[in-house]
Amino acid sequence: EVQLVESGGGLVKPxxxxxxxxxxxxxxxxxxxxxxxxxxxxxxLEWVSTISSTKSYIYYADSVxxxxxxxxxxxxxxxxxxxxxxxxGDTAVYYCAYGAGSRLDYWGQGTLVTVSS
Amino acid sequence: DNxxxxxxxxxxxxxxxxxxxxxxxxxxISIYLAWFQQKxxxxxxxLIYGASNLQSGVPSRFSGSGSGTHFSLTISSLQPxxxxxxxxxxxNTYPITxxxxxxxxxx
Numbered sequence: 001e002v003q004l005v006e007s008g009g010g011l012v013k014p015x016x017x018x019x020x021x022x023x024x025x026x027x028x029x030x031x032x033x034x035x036x037x038x039x040x041x042x043x044x045l046e047w048v049s050t051i052s053s054t055k056s057y058i059y060y061a062d063s064v065x066x067x068x069x070x071x072x073x074x075x076x077x078x079x080x081x082x083x084x085x086x087x088x089g090d091t092a093v094y095y096c097a098y099g100a101g102s103r104l105d106y107w108g109q110g111t112l113v114t115v116s117s
Numbered sequence: 118d119n120x121x122x123x124x125x126x127x128x129x130x131x132x133x134x135x136x137x138x139x140x141x142x143x144x145x146i147s148i149y150l151a152w153f154q155q156k157x158x159x160x161x162x163x164l165i166y167g168a169s170n171l172q173s174g175v176p177s178r179f180s181g182s183g184s185g186t187h188f189s190l191t192i193s194s195l196q197p198x199x200x201x202x203x204x205x206x207x208x209n210t211y212p213i214t215x216x217x218x219x220x221x222x223x224x
Contacts, residue, residue: 035213045153045161045204047213059211095160102208103151105172107160 002026002106004096009111016086016115022079022096022108030074035104036081038092038113048094049081050102063089086115119144121205123216131224134195138219140188140205149209152181152190155218156201164203165190197223 008020022034036048049070050059058070069082079096093112099105120143130136140150148168153161163172165181168188178193192199200223205216 044218045155045206045215047215050211050213061212099163099166102149102211102213103163103166104153104161104206104208104213105163105166107162109160 004098004106004108006094006096006108006111009094009113011114011116012086013117014087014115017082017084018086018113020081020083020094020111020113022081024077024079024096024098027098027106029077032098032100033102034070034072034079035097036070036079037095037097037104037107038090039095039110040089040092043092046092051079083113086113088115091115118212119146119207119210119214121207121214121216123203123205123219125219126217127220127222129222129224130195132195132197136192136195136199136221138190138203138205138221140183140190140216142186142188142207145185146207146209148184149207150181150183150188151206151208152179153204153206154199154201155204161204195223199223 003025005023033052035050051070067085071080093110095107095110097104097107122141150168152165155161164175169181180191202218202220204218
């Protein structure tokens, strides 16, 4: 059974940093492109970042470029999102997701990040 | 960015009704279009990929069609458990983009 379990969310002050993790199991993690998608309270879905299986390509949304860094450890079957210079607008539930190619077939349950003073 | 526009933004229908949600891409995306269902407090669930391919386990009353810039999601006979918000998403090019969502209420 595919499992994606996000962790690391919490309350952080503006300008602060947070590192999210996504522990994956039940599939061949090292073979798949992985993604982060977020959803602000009461709002729609927003793609954040993508990293390919071998880290050969990485993409970011303009809204997080230069502040967020996606990474992965295939040996630990884990995905990460280092978030720096956090703003109130980054408040959201952050989901990790993956699928065949660029698809988002499977999603974790999400972790809530709240940026507030 | 390839903006995705969904309509209607919300709709209300009765059990047994046929419901269609439309999604338009600003630029052509071939068939690289997915549909998701999200219920309150839950993660999105993939329903359809490749514009018309049903994910495993998704009821056959859900169907998708379209290519290029015009797409639709149809529920052939609405059930109470279909009350949710539905999103379209293009994965033809980065940045991946989502429609703004359609909130479906059961009368």
